[in-house]
Amino acid sequence: MAKRTEISTLGEFGLIDHLTEGLTAVNASTLRGVGDDCAVLNYPASDVLVTSDMLMEGIHFDLVYTPLRHLGYKAAMVNLSDVYAMNGTPRQLIVNLALSRRFSVEDMDELYDGIRMACERHHVDIVGGDTTSSLTGLAISITCIGEARREDIVYRNGARDTDLICVSGNLGAAYMGLQLMEREKAVFESMKPNAGEPAQPDFSGREYLLERLLKPEARRDIVEALRAAGIRPTAMMDISDGLSSELMHICKQSGTGCRVYEERIPLDYQTAVTAEEFNMNVTTCALNGGDDYELLFTVPLTDHERVSQLEDVKVIGHITKPELGCALVARDGQEFELKAQGWNPLAE
Amino acid sequence: MAKRTEISTLGEFGLIDHLTEGLTAVNASTLRGVGDDCAVLNYPASDVLVTSDMLMEGIHFDLVYTPLRHLGYKAAMVNLSDVYAMNGTPRQLIVNLALSRRFSVEDMDELYDGIRMACERHHVDIVGGDTTSSLTGLAISITCIGEARREDIVYRNGARDTDLICVSGNLGAAYMGLQLMEREKAVFESMKPNAGEPAQPDFSGREYLLERLLKPEARRDIVEALRAAGIRPTAMMDISDGLSSELMHICKQSGTGCRVYEERIPLDYQTAVTAEEFNMNVTTCALNGGDDYELLFTVPLTDHERVSQLEDVKVIGHITKPELGCALVARDGQEFELKAQGWNPLAE
Numbered sequence: 001m002a003k004r005t006e007i008s009t010l011g012e013f014g015l016i017d018h019l020t021e022g023l024t025a026v027n028a029s030t031l032r033g034v035g036d037d038c039a040v041l042n043y044p045a046s047d048v049l050v051t052s053d054m055l056m057e058g059i060h061f062d063l064v065y066t067p068l069r070h071l072g073y074k075a076a077m078v079n080l081s082d083v084y085a086m087n088g089t090p091r092q093l094i095v096n097l098a099l100s101r102r103f104s105v106e107d108m109d110e111l112y113d114g115i116r117m118a119c120e121r122h123h124v125d126i127v128g129g130d131t132t133s134s135l136t137g138l139a140i141s142i143t144c145i146g147e148a149r150r151e152d153i154v155y156r157n158g159a160r161d162t163d164l165i166c167v168s169g170n171l172g173a174a175y176m177g178l179q180l181m182e183r184e185k186a187v188f189e190s191m192k193p194n195a196g197e198p199a200q201p202d203f204s205g206r207e208y209l210l211e212r213l214l215k216p217e218a219r220r221d222i223v224e225a226l227r228a229a230g231i232r233p234t235a236m237m238d239i240s241d242g243l244s245s246e247l248m249h250i251c252k253q254s255g256t257g258c259r260v261y262e263e264r265i266p267l268d269y270q271t272a273v274t275a276e277e278f279n280m281n282v283t284t285c286a287l288n289g290g291d292d293y294e295l296l297f298t299v300p301l302t303d304h305e306r307v308s309q310l311e312d313v314k315v316i317g318h319i320t321k322p323e324l325g326c327a328l329v330a331r332d333g334q335e336f337e338l339k340a341q342g343w344n345p346l347a348e
Numbered sequence: 349m350a351k352r353t354e355i356s357t358l359g360e361f362g363l364i365d366h367l368t369e370g371l372t373a374v375n376a377s378t379l380r381g382v383g384d385d386c387a388v389l390n391y392p393a394s395d396v397l398v399t400s401d402m403l404m405e406g407i408h409f410d411l412v413y414t415p416l417r418h419l420g421y422k423a424a425m426v427n428l429s430d431v432y433a434m435n436g437t438p439r440q441l442i443v444n445l446a447l448s449r450r451f452s453v454e455d456m457d458e459l460y461d462g463i464r465m466a467c468e469r470h471h472v473d474i475v476g477g478d479t480t481s482s483l484t485g486l487a488i489s490i491t492c493i494g495e496a497r498r499e500d501i502v503y504r505n506g507a508r509d510t511d512l513i514c515v516s517g518n519l520g521a522a523y524m525g526l527q528l529m530e531r532e533k534a535v536f537e538s539m540k541p542n543a544g545e546p547a548q549p550d551f552s553g554r555e556y557l558l559e560r561l562l563k564p565e566a567r568r569d570i571v572e573a574l575r576a577a578g579i580r581p582t583a584m585m586d587i588s589d590g591l592s593s594e595l596m597h598i599c600k601q602s603g604t605g606c607r608v609y610e611e612r613i614p615l616d617y618q619t620a621v622t623a624e625e626f627n628m629n630v631t632t633c634a635l636n637g638g639d640d641y642e643l644l645f646t647v648p649l650t651d652h653e654r655v656s657q658l659e660d661v662k663v664i665g666h667i668t669k670p671e672l673g674c675a676l677v678a679r680d681g682q683e684f685e686l687k688a689q690g691w692n693p694l695a696e
Contacts, residue, residue, distance in 0.1 A: 013688075031395060035601070036504050037430040037585050038397035038494070047379060048396060049386040052476060052491055054444040058483040082385040096402040096489050128400060130489075135406040139482070141444050141489030143400055146386070156384050237385050253383070 005105035016131050018105065019112045025125045027091045029147065032127075039127035041092060046147040049090075051082035057137035064188075065181040068107055070214040071140075072114025078240065079144035080122050081218035081293045085238040086155075087226075088148035093119055095129035096141040103138065115142075122220065152232070154297070159235040159254035163298040163319040166233075168222040168312055170266040171243055172282060175289025176274040177213030180206055208270050216293040222313065223295070229306050233297035242290040245340040248326055250298065257324040260317035260338070263331050287328070287338075353453035364479050366453065367460045373473040375439045377495065380475075387475035389440060394495040397438075399430035405485035412536075413529045416455055418562040419488075420462025426588065427492035428470050429566035429641045433586040434503070435574075436496035441467055443477035444489040451486065463490075470568060500580070502645070507583040507602035511646040511667040514581075516570040516660055518614040519591055520630060523637025524622040525561030528554055556618050564641040570661065571643070577654050584645035592635040593688040594644050596674055605672040608665035608686070611679050635676070635686070 007015055020034045032040035041048075055061060055075050063071075076093060083090040095115060099108070119126055124144070184201040203210055219238075226233065235250050243265070251258050265286050275282035298319055299307050307313060317329075326338040355363055368382045380388035389396075403409060403423050411419075424441060431438040443463060447456070467474055472492070532549040551558055567586075574581065583598045591613070599606050613634050623630035646667055647655050655661060665677075674686040 032503070037433040038399040038436070040434070040501060041396040041398060042498075043391055043396060044393070048389040048391060048493075050389060050440070050442060050476065050491070050493060051386040052442045052444050052478055052489070054446050054478045054480055054487070054489060056446045056480060056482045056487070059446070059481050085385040086388070088386070092398070094398060094400045094491065096400050098402050098404045098407070098487065128398065130400055130402045132402055132404060133407050134404045134487070136484055137482075139402070139404070139446065139487045139489075141400070141402060141478075141487075143398070143442065143491045145396075145398060150390075153388060155380070 003106055007099070007103065007105055007108070010105060012131055015105065015108065019108060019131070020126065023126055025127075026123050027125050029091050030125045030127055033125060034128050039092065039094065041127070041145065043147055047150050047153060049083050049086050049088045049146040049148060050143065051079055052141065052143040053079050053082070055140040057139065062185070063138070064185050066214060068110035069114040072111040073118045073215055074114075075140045075142050076115045076118035077216050077218050078293060079142045080118065080124065081238040081240070083144055083146035084218050084220055084223045085236055085295060086146075086148060087152050087223060087233065087236060088146040090122055090124050090144050090146040092125050092127045092145040094127060094143040097129070097131050098134040098139040100134050100136050100138070122218065154233045154236040156235050156237050156250050157253035159250050159256050159298040159319045160300075161256060161319055161321050162301045163234050164301060164304060164307065164315050165247070165258060165260060165296070165298055165317040165319060166307055166313050166315050167239070167243065167266060167294055167296050168219050169292070169294040170268045170271065171239065171292050171294060172275070172286035172289045173209050173212035173268050173271045174216065174291035175285050176271050176278075177209035177211075178291070179278050180209060180274065181213065206270060206274065208268060209274060213291065216291070218293060219295045225310050225313075229310060231299055231303050231306055233299055236295060236297035239292045239294045239296050240290060242288040243296065244287040244338045246296050248338060248340050250296070251319070251326050254319070255322055257320040257322050258317055258326050259320055259324070259329055260327070261329045264314060264316040266314045266316075351454055355447070355451065355453055355456070358453060360479055363453065363456065367456060367479070368474065371474055373475075374471050375473050377439050378473045378475055381473060382476050387440065387442065389475070389493065391495055395498050395501060397431050397434050397436045397494040397496060398491065399427055400489065400491040401427055401430070403488040405487065410533070411486070412533050414562060416458035417462040420459040421466045421563055423488045423490050424463045424466035425564050425566050426641060427490045428466065428472065429586040429588070431492055431494035432566050432568055432571045433584055433643060434494075434496060435500050435571060435581065435584060436494040438470055438472050438492050438494040440473050440475045440493040442475060442491040445477070445479050446482040446487040448482050448484050448486070470566065502581045502584040504583050504585050504598050505601035507598050507604050507646040507667045508648075509604060509667055509669050510649045511582050512649060512652060512655065512663050513595070513606060513608060513644070513646055513665040513667060514655055514661050514663050515587070515591065515614060515642055515644050516567050517640070517642040518616045518619065519587065519640050519642060520623070520634035520637045521557050521560035521616050521619045522564065522639035523633050524619050524626075525557035525559075526639070527626050528557060528622065529561065554618060554622065556616060557622060561639065564639070566641060567643045573658050573661075577658060579647055579651050579654055581645035581647055584643060587640045587642045587644050588638060590636040590638040591644065592686045596686060596688050598644070598646065599667070599674050602667070603670055605668040605670050606665055606674050607668055607672070607677055608675070609677045612662060612664040614662045614664075
């Protein structure tokens with residue numbers, strides 16, 4: 001039995017002191033971190049990027065199959081990903097937590113360890129936050145602050161007719177990881193109470209899908225590779241809700257249409273195998289699955305050669321005039337209008 | 349019956365578009381607001397202040413007696429207050445909301461109206477946020493970004509022996525407002541189901557206490573008055589958890605002790621009357637009540653005359669050497685050690 005220390009033994013300030021113990025700033029822009037009414041930062045020579053995301057238990061994560069350490073890592077990573085998606089560099093993180101009594105100090109240590117691990121990997125300072133209680137469940141709200149030179153910032157609205165549409169990595173894997181986890185959870189829950197210890201689920205060969213779901217990596221490497229290659233994307237965003245939904249954001253804000261070729265959408269082998277096993281269309285999973293945190297970006301047609309040489313980047317289509325709409329070109333040449341069926345937490 | 353539009357009819361992006369419609373930035377530091385992966389800000393000549401707070405239904409607010417418009421206003425205000433407490437100027441706000449299905453679009457309009465009203469009053473731009481769902485209840489996480497010239501920033505750790513301790517406004521009123529509301533709620537809940545419409549609670553003469561609870565005002569006026577008078581506090585923070593708790597933060601971080609005089613703690617007449625009615629010690633309410641959002645600050649002894657002339661500011665004691673500890677001097681001259689009995693959301 002793991003040790004359990006009630007959070008009430010520390011209180012709010014005790015818990016904050018405990019969780020933030022030993023934090024030292026690594027960025028020159030961090031003047032003052034945790035411990036006052038505000039954090040104090042300094043950005044004299046670049047623009048300041050700010051993004052914030054909220055993760056709610058039962059909506060965004062299921063603690064039945066999400067280790068708290070992974071959850072912390074992911075909660076930080078999705079915010080870092082937003083800063084990279086502006087072509088910026090993340091520098092500071094603010095962590096707000098609300099937790100019910102079922103969580104112990106050890107639980108929070110796990111969660112915070114994951115957050116700290118993500119921050120260390122990306123040289124980001126934790127500079128503040130609020131820790132409070134909730135009636136039920138765990139709520140995490142993270143704010144990330146970063147920087148970029150003004151001329152480097154890439155918005156969603158800069159795509160132009162004939163630009164190439166590119167994605168990093170592969171798509172749909174996190175969604176298939178989620179299907180695997182949900183299936184195992186259902187098996188587990190349907191077991192009779194006296195059936196003894198459940199068999200350990202066998203995920204062998206599927207580890208990649210679970211890792212994509214539980215431990216996504218913000219694509220700093222892609223942003224750096226683009227910079228090194230002298231490619232400045234015309235538009236960029238990260239894929240959190242699904243390729244289809246994000247493409248439509250870029251096209252709507254840029255006032256363009258697009259053509260994406262089904263055969264060019266990058267898929268991992270395990271994603272395809274598992275989709276088949278679940279009787280799902282793998283293209284639909286890749287288009288609408290979400291939670292991949294890959295980068296979607298457009299580059300001028302003149303960058304075709306340079307972008308084609310980048311590792312782990314694939315050209316999947318091109319931007320068109322707005323009157324052509326947004327469409328997927330299937331393997332047989334048929335065109336289907338793209339729809340934003342991405343994950344929508346506020347839909348029925 | 350008020351109109352009720354289900355949030356699912358708009359979806360996440362529809363709701364965000366609806367809530368942020370017509371927002372226009374008033375600050376030069378706001379380069380890009382809502383609508384991309386990050387907001388883009390610019391602070392070339394000052395330091396950047398960032399603070400974030402989380403408010404959870406059932407913990408920080410009770411919607412039985414808190415109108416959503418007031419809740420929005422307060423949620424914004426408590427963050428602005430943190431920026432003023434650094435002697436800074438708030439500029440941008442990021443609003444994260446998680447809501448259960450019991451909330452309608454009209455409810456969110458009310459909440460957002462309150463947030464927008466607070467922002468308009470303080471010339472703050474809403475530049476982003478996340479809107480998502482929760483299994484139960486409403487969660488609000490707000491981040492405020494502000495600025496200050498480096499030489500103007502006031503931390504908690506600058507108090508020195510012999511400094512004067514000052515507070516703005518009066519204390520304990522929000523806490524007595526809370527007692528009134530809780531009493532009415534208990535009366536309401538104990539009524540028999542068939543007793544008909546409950547009598548409208550009579551709060552006449554107590555409006556000030558309710559306003560202090562439901563619609564606190566961040567004390568920009570005090571920060572401006574100090575600046576106009578040429579007074580630079582040595583330490584400052586806002587009183588959210590209670591005078592006693594905040595004083596101990598300043599003394600701990602400054603490495604000092606303090607003496608606060610009971611007879612000097614500013615109280616409103618209604619606070620005193622209501623405390624008596626509830627058989628509560630009014631000094632205890634003022635020391636530990638919290639939620640007042642007044643400013644607590646220290647100034648050098650040489651500023652005594654200047655600070656005494658400020659409207660709505662009262663000198664309540666002085667900073668001492670650390671070995672003297674933190675104490676309240678009662679009306680009869682007896683000393684009591686201060687304890688941080690302030691509101692602690694993580695205590696049992």
